[in-house]
Amino acid sequence: MDSPSTTASGWIDEHHQGVRYGLQGRVLVDEKSPYQRITVIDSSRYGKGLLLDGCWMTAEHQERHYHESLVHPALCSAAQLERVLVIGGGDGGTARECLRYQDVKHLDMVEIDGRVVELSQKHLPSIGGHAWSDARLQLNLEDGIAWVANATDSSYDVILVDGSDPTGPAEGLFNKTFFKQCRRILRPGGVFATQSESPEAFRQVHIDTVRLIRQIFGHADPLYGWVPMYPSGWWSWTFAAVDGPRYRNPLPARAAAISSGCEIWSPRWQQGAFQAIPAFIERELT
Amino acid sequence: MDSPSTTASGWIDEHHQGVRYGLQGRVLVDEKSPYQRITVIDSSRYGKGLLLDGCWMTAEHQERHYHESLVHPALCSAAQLERVLVIGGGDGGTARECLRYQDVKHLDMVEIDGRVVELSQKHLPSIGGHAWSDARLQLNLEDGIAWVANATDSSYDVILVDGSDPTGPAEGLFNKTFFKQCRRILRPGGVFATQSESPEAFRQVHIDTVRLIRQIFGHADPLYGWVPMYPSGWWSWTFAAVDGPRYRNPLPARAAAISSGCEIWSPRWQQGAFQAIPAFIERELT
Numbered sequence: 001m002d003s004p005s006t007t008a009s010g011w012i013d014e015h016h017q018g019v020r021y022g023l024q025g026r027v028l029v030d031e032k033s034p035y036q037r038i039t040v041i042d043s044s045r046y047g048k049g050l051l052l053d054g055c056w057m058t059a060e061h062q063e064r065h066y067h068e069s070l071v072h073p074a075l076c077s078a079a080q081l082e083r084v085l086v087i088g089g090g091d092g093g094t095a096r097e098c099l100r101y102q103d104v105k106h107l108d109m110v111e112i113d114g115r116v117v118e119l120s121q122k123h124l125p126s127i128g129g130h131a132w133s134d135a136r137l138q139l140n141l142e143d144g145i146a147w148v149a150n151a152t153d154s155s156y157d158v159i160l161v162d163g164s165d166p167t168g169p170a171e172g173l174f175n176k177t178f179f180k181q182c183r184r185i186l187r188p189g190g191v192f193a194t195q196s197e198s199p200e201a202f203r204q205v206h207i208d209t210v211r212l213i214r215q216i217f218g219h220a221d222p223l224y225g226w227v228p229m230y231p232s233g234w235w236s237w238t239f240a241a242v243d244g245p246r247y248r249n250p251l252p253a254r255a256a257a258i259s260s261g262c263e264i265w266s267p268r269w270q271q272g273a274f275q276a277i278p279a280f281i282e283r284e285l286t
Numbered sequence: 287m288d289s290p291s292t293t294a295s296g297w298i299d300e301h302h303q304g305v306r307y308g309l310q311g312r313v314l315v316d317e318k319s320p321y322q323r324i325t326v327i328d329s330s331r332y333g334k335g336l337l338l339d340g341c342w343m344t345a346e347h348q349e350r351h352y353h354e355s356l357v358h359p360a361l362c363s364a365a366q367l368e369r370v371l372v373i374g375g376g377d378g379g380t381a382r383e384c385l386r387y388q389d390v391k392h393l394d395m396v397e398i399d400g401r402v403v404e405l406s407q408k409h410l411p412s413i414g415g416h417a418w419s420d421a422r423l424q425l426n427l428e429d430g431i432a433w434v435a436n437a438t439d440s441s442y443d444v445i446l447v448d449g450s451d452p453t454g455p456a457e458g459l460f461n462k463t464f465f466k467q468c469r470r471i472l473r474p475g476g477v478f479a480t481q482s483e484s485p486e487a488f489r490q491v492h493i494d495t496v497r498l499i500r501q502i503f504g505h506a507d508p509l510y511g512w513v514p515m516y517p518s519g520w521w522s523w524t525f526a527a528v529d530g531p532r533y534r535n536p537l538p539a540r541a542a543a544i545s546s547g548c549e550i551w552s553p554r555w556q557q558g559a560f561q562a563i564p565a566f567i568e569r570e571l572t
Contacts, residue, residue, distance in 0.1 A: 018331035045304035233519020272561025
């Protein structure tokens with residue numbers, strides 16, 4: 001990925017395959033951590049926003065669709081919610097949505113880059129919200145790949161992978177070894193979910209990822225939604241479970257407790273988003 | 287809307303509310319017709335593309351999602367297909383998809399701006415495809431608002447509105463008078479459909495449009511999909527019918543004849559796209 005291009009006229013852009021998506025604003029932070037380039041901007045349209053290695057990650061007023069789509073189909077359907085693992089997710093939005101469930105007793109966030117957490121807490125505090133002060137959150141500044149390799153068998157009810165594109169530090173979050181370890185450490189009745197790229201801008205990566213997860217778990221389905229700042233705006237999350245595709249059916253009591261605080265997600269929206277597979281992807285997956 | 291900004295580095299952008307979406311390429315045509323500014327570009331990512339008044343309209347390799355979403359839910363569900371009316375649609379893509387149905391005997395395309403048709407035929411011929419030489423197509427270079435006002439009662443089986451944003455020449459395609467005339471000239475069993483803007487970038491226009499069409503027709507439902515080059519990438523089309531929401535259920539025989547030639551649309555995709563109403567829109571519409 002290119003570095004973000006910042007023009008004198010105040011546009012911060014991500015470039016991808018001859019397309020650019022830019023926000024008008026100003027750069028607040030632009031630094032290199034041991035893992036990646038981190039840029040924080042203040043935009044007129046979506047408030048403060050974060051880029052990693054020149055790619056849009058999130059923004060204060062454009063983060064709900066992503067976080068609600070990744071979290072609620074999994075947490076509304078897992079048999080139990082006692083122990084949740086979030087790989088990546090250093091902006092805090094995934095943890096925030098998870099911790100809305102009272103049944104969650106412990107959440108391990110495993111984020112490789114502590115500077116992403118520090119800069120998110122400082123500049124984008126609304127995204128993590130109450131999660132940062134919730135006693136159930138344990139923040140582990142470690143490598144997520146090593147974490148799942150070292151974790152005990154059947155030790156998590158839900159695993160959520162909230163990483164960036166499969167280049168740079170997130171590359172190892174898209175391969176067979178990683179998915180196998182995730183399956184191993186998931187309890188019976190557990191649900192696994194990962195962001196799985198765009199069916200348009202990363203078409204082959206998306207298809208390969210869904211196929212691989214199906215192969216490892218037996219059941220997996222992509223869910224389609226939207227993140228305007230990501231390449232093409234059309235995004236996907238893929239859900240898997242060992243003992244049947246339970247992620248397709250949110251448990252009504254849990255869904256009822258969560259729905260009113262959601263901007264995008266509802267059981268109806270989720271059902272539609274799982275169904276709305278474009279014809280070209282359906283043909284490739286069957 | 288702003289005019290497209292063309293930089294020395296070869297980016298052609300649409301600006302909308304502090305966001306820009308740009309394609310790398312070069313400008314082939316940039317002229318003013320009596321109705322609007324027309325720009326034709328050649329892009330590296332999506333082939334040749336069209337802008338009107340600085341807003342992205344279509345491109346050779348990014349047009350299927352829009353045209354399939356507007357056409358097939360309507361044409362797969364109307365009681366008859368003998369006479370179809372397309373308002374706008376000067377690039378030819380909507381007519382092309384309609385004329386795949388053998389039951390269509392006559393298609394009136396009513397496009398106000400003949401230069402859009404001429405430039406599309408010259409530079410983007412794959413979008414109109416065989417439609418331009420199909421004897422069933424009657425091209426009328428006239429005002430669509432006057433056309434529906436003057437048309438005979440119950441004279442069309444399907445009406446498709448393929449216009450631009452509700453500013454400039456397309457403004458009158460979003461009001462009560464226009465929708466009432468469309469209902470008047472629709473035959474029993476007929477279906478009406480219009481592009482209905484983005485639930486994100488044009489949130490209030492979208493909601494107001496769906497509400498108004500419901501009020502006039504009795505039944506109307508938005509369907510959500512993607513057009514990456516439009517503001518936010520998240521787009522909608524709204525379907526209406528006088529005698530019940532028949533557009534929700536594609537007729538199996540018609541769908542089977544059309545599906546294999548589609549990139550996005552399938553009965554499954556359509557069902558999902560109608561269901562996937564974001565929670566904030568569902569709350570506002572009920």
